[in-house]
Amino acid sequence: MKLKNPHTLKEIASLINCEFVGDENHSITGLNEIHMVEAGDIVFVDHPKYYDKALHSKATTILINVKVECLAGKGLLISDDPFRDYNKLVRHFYPLTYSLQPKSDTAKVGENTVIMPGVYLGNNVTVGNNCVLHPNVVIYDDCHIGNNVIIHANTVIGADAFYYKKRADKFDKMISSGSVRIEDNVEIGAMCTIDKGVSGETIIGTGTKLDNQVHIGHDTQIGKMCLMAAQVAVAGVVKIGDGVTIWGQAGVRSDVVLGNGAVLLAQSGLGEDIAPGKTYFGSPAGEARGKMKEVAALKMLPDLLAKLRE
Amino acid sequence: MKLKNPHTLKEIASLINCEFVGDENHSITGLNEIHMVEAGDIVFVDHPKYYDKALHSKATTILINVKVECLAGKGLLISDDPFRDYNKLVRHFYPLTYSLQPKSDTAKVGENTVIMPGVYLGNNVTVGNNCVLHPNVVIYDDCHIGNNVIIHANTVIGADAFYYKKRADKFDKMISSGSVRIEDNVEIGAMCTIDKGVSGETIIGTGTKLDNQVHIGHDTQIGKMCLMAAQVAVAGVVKIGDGVTIWGQAGVRSDVVLGNGAVLLAQSGLGEDIAPGKTYFGSPAGEARGKMKEVAALKMLPDLLAKLRE
Amino acid sequence: MKLKNPHTLKEIASLINCEFVGDENHSITGLNEIHMVEAGDIVFVDHPKYYDKALHSKATTILINVKVECLAGKGLLISDDPFRDYNKLVRHFYPLTYSLQPKSDTAKVGENTVIMPGVYLGNNVTVGNNCVLHPNVVIYDDCHIGNNVIIHANTVIGADAFYYKKRADKFDKMISSGSVRIEDNVEIGAMCTIDKGVSGETIIGTGTKLDNQVHIGHDTQIGKMCLMAAQVAVAGVVKIGDGVTIWGQAGVRSDVVLGNGAVLLAQSGLGEDIAPGKTYFGSPAGEARGKMKEVAALKMLPDLLAKLRE
Structure with missing residues (x-):
């Protein structure tokens, strides 16, 4: 900020x-x-x-x-x-203000952009040219949407970071004063949530495509031309390179880095960095080839135990 | 009821x-x-x-x-x-009535509370003082929101229980006549769903914080100062104590109990009770230390099998 | 089409x-x-x-x-x-048109159907008799809802398929010109997403019940009287028979077939067909009895390794 x-x-x-x-x-x-x-x-x-x-x-x-x-x-x-x-x-x-109009006076919308019914655009929101914001999309204050962006129904861009300090008898909320930047040619599915940065920007890079019900945490930065399938959850402060693919229902812990071209397979839970071009699998996730060997070995374990008992 | x-x-x-x-x-x-x-x-x-x-x-x-x-x-x-x-x-x-106004005549809203555009407040809903309901939040009939509560965009409070009786040729729906009670100082992320009780209350305790896309089933009771990360799903009739932490994408089966201070790690699937202060992991989940040993042991299994084959 | x-x-x-x-x-x-x-x-x-x-x-x-x-x-x-x-x-x-009214001129709604505030009905949408569409439900163009259907708040029916062709420097979007057909007596929870077919229909069969936050991909066909618990994700082009049960947070890969009466247990990740009446578990999922044996055997593995080391 x-x-x-x-x-x-x-x-x-x-x-x-x-x-x-x-x-x-x-x-x-x-x-x-x-x-x-x-x-x-x-x-x-x-x-x-x-x-x-x-x-x-x-x-x-x-x-x-x-x-x-x-x-x-x-x-x-x-x-x-x-x-x-x-x-x-x-x-x-960063004084607290809530615009009570569906489109704030300070929101700016580009040419040939379609804003469908029920969409909310907060203070200082900008939306570029040739975009489609489907019904009931909500864009919180200070978020920026590029050109040729499609956002499907009921998606929420720019809600607050999930960030609290534990006190003896309560959690104190860290005020989120950052924003979200959606670059050009991005498509975001229905019912996604992309939280704003605490003081900086959460970024979805050019040409990246998100399926439905994807969650992206605060200050996470996603590169160009990534794909994320349905119900993926990426925590805060994650760095995702270009051309990364994350399959359905996988999760990424805060603070990790996924190199360019990395792949995270479905339902995996990532708690460490992935080097560029590597494929990870499992919960907790590891290099996929090794994890698939573990899966195959585990299938043989019940018989092995039976034999050892004999 | x-x-x-x-x-x-x-x-x-x-x-x-x-x-x-x-x-x-x-x-x-x-x-x-x-x-x-x-x-x-x-x-x-x-x-x-x-x-x-x-x-x-x-x-x-x-x-x-x-x-x-x-x-x-x-x-x-x-x-x-x-x-x-x-x-x-x-x-x-409990006769069936649907209020067709965004704010029903019987809804009551406290002082200094901000109700943003597109919010729906059903029959007999109460919202306390100093709350913020972000755009397109939906509160079904008879739900009660305390003071100093923040609810992020597109969250749905009080939808019906997922509860049916199987007949030969159809499912009969159990009518939900209960409610949801959100206590003071709670914050609920964007796009959460908190179902109403079948005949009683679903409760989110004082000071508890929910991240985005969290699901809480009917009649579940959550204590004070709990944290739940994104995409957690808690089934119906679960009892969660105070100070419990559930990490991202974890799931909790119906009818289980999590003691005070319990921790459920990311992507875990809990099908049994957790004693106070214990940490669980895995799907199905068990005590975390034991489960981590299983993860480590499994990594060595492919080599072990290769050696035994020799 | x-x-x-x-x-x-x-x-x-x-x-x-x-x-x-x-x-x-x-x-x-x-x-x-x-x-x-x-x-x-x-x-x-x-x-x-x-x-x-x-x-x-x-x-x-x-x-x-x-x-x-x-x-x-x-x-x-x-x-x-x-x-x-x-x-x-x-x-x-299939020329591109967006209706900018909450209810398009071409949408048709049956008798005794309740359309609550904030609902959006696109071009050529039909909704049958005795339905309830809760607040902020969004129905994209060309989707058809049968009789006695309940759709809970903020659910999105008919968003585009997640389907792109990778080019050297961008993803080209496959235009979705298909639709969704929800048959009679279906209930859909809050915040579900059911994508339209690319050129055909995504179908939810008679009497099927979906819990909250369920995702159904394009062209997937679900039979009669199925149950899907919260946060289930089914990819595109999946065929699900009658009387199938999928428990919470389970995922199904594209193109697989689940026979009549199949059961997929919670958090499972299905990448292959399930024969009628079989129960599957695990990620990747297999026949449940075998997978449960693996879970039990894995519990004994750390001790076995310790003994072998001696």
Whole structure:
């Protein structure tokens, strides 16, 4: 999430009423999560396990719950609850508004695009040329749909990330201020859900095709010309290359990477990276040839056990 | 399902034109299924396997297809088809009405609650304060939403139970007259389905969070502060304690119990109870540590078989 | 897809500007895919592997990318790109129109049928008597709903087939010109997707009941009195007999056949036919009794390996 105008470290510290370390005029231009940060961004960290990663990330301001040395060219915001204060900043720069019209005043729709009955277009949504949005499609605020995109009925683009911080007696919700970008020539089936990024973009690359009831988590980036069959679920912060195929009802854990041309077979559950061009199968998934040998071996196991008993 | 006023055994028998056994003034105050019955309720039973359970349940009136001895303080309704006659009674006391307005006249919405375009609120629906119902959410009759609840786009709350009786040439539908209760501070993702109870309540407990495309069956009760990831399916009549976590694409069979703090890992298929604090994995699911050993052992099986062949 | 009037081989060849082989007055009455063709139909084929099957199918006109001998009573259309030209013909005879009214002028609704708010009925849709279409149900063009059918909220009937041809730099979409036929006494849960046939019909047989979030692919035919639990996914071109039961989260690959009375247990992944009356389990699925033996044997494998190591 980029700020409209740069702010100083001192200004930001006063917004959340916290101490700061560093030049009071140190410039802040955005807020982002650790896996997406760039120079100018604030990142937050509240667990010692991740202090080093945050302090040495590309982020130039760190919202942190301990006083540490400030690296050259960086600024620190010292908070007793960085999660809470990060959310405060997000809400300040990304105020909550709900458009109560089916098509918000700020939504823009391209030429020759068909918007069917019951479609909802939130604030700042853009839809390109030659698209078809079938009935009851819902596009949340700030999402962008390219050209020649088909979205089938009742699909939801841009719902919030499933991201909470556990407290003693409740879960605190991370505010989602990111968006979804659907590139050109994408087709999305009926009843899919594609969540927005927490502070960045969830991306569906050019020419990719999704079948019905596919779920794509927040900040996941899918390359060009991928195919995903019905009821596939991809968690958040997954990186999928170009030309990847995922068959029906397979699932992908957060944070993994699927190389170009990777294939994940039906009903597989992927918890690790797939190298380019490899095919995986099983739950938990492994290289398919090996897994198929396991399937064949398992068929022989009952007889083997019977023989060994003799 | 509670009746508005108590009725006598004789009155109920005449509604379904059947014999009765017991005091004609024996009082009836509700109708319920065997797993939810209380004193005052009618329960129905039509299979010898379940006669004893029904006759000795808390229900004080039993709609049954055999003449048996009537226990003290109870009443019997003797029917050649208890399922059909139970449905007749439900329809009599719970007449079929469909509100054809997006918001029924009897729906009540609390303060500071945002109802977005395309939302449908059926008869007698209540929504608390400070809620957000995103576009095209559908709430069937008689469902109750607490305070500070967020429901994402296209989610359906309160559709009928998937419950039929097989006849020779058709399935007879059990009429769903129950409801759904969503407690405070719950967040429900996009495109979830939470079915109403057959005669009681399906409950989502305080502070629980559901990701997208989650399915919860009829009469299932979920405790406080649970997490369910995308595409989880929980069948009907399941009891889930507090602080339970169910990961993506896992499924839970009807009638099982998950103790407080239980964890069900991704893509698992649970067909038995989980004790409090335990973690389960696999399809069929078992205690995770054991299942992980099976996964590791299976990897070695092809080599073992090759060696044994030598 | 049947043409409104018969056309000659010569007329069709001129529409796609291609050569033809055979009698110029050879009659063409329809277009269909290889698995559904009848006499009078055009079928297309562009891969040598399938030339023979197409040439000897019931189709009497073959749109093909090679010059071969023309069988007696048949006609050939010689194209450098049969997929492209087949789509051209489909679009010519099935022009693209989107009704922008919630209920198209050509939709017909029977007596005593309840159409709830937010429902969309496309061009030429018919809905029989005594049906209930719950809020936000979407019925695409040309689909037919029988009598006494209940469709729960947000279900989508008739979205396009997930069917593409891979080119060097894009996927070309196969135009779906088929339909869905829901027979009498069917109940469909909330948030199901039932895709239309590519050129024929997807069929849900009399008295069949679907739970929530079920996906049925294009051209799949389901018999009478089947049950499918939540989150089942059936791919395209599957044939399911009468009285078949598929439990929750199971998946069925395209092109397989499930005989009458077959049972597929929860979370199974079916890649082969099931004979009538058989029960299958597992992913990949096999006969259940054998698969359960494998599950039991696998439980003993870690101990066996430990002993063998000694």
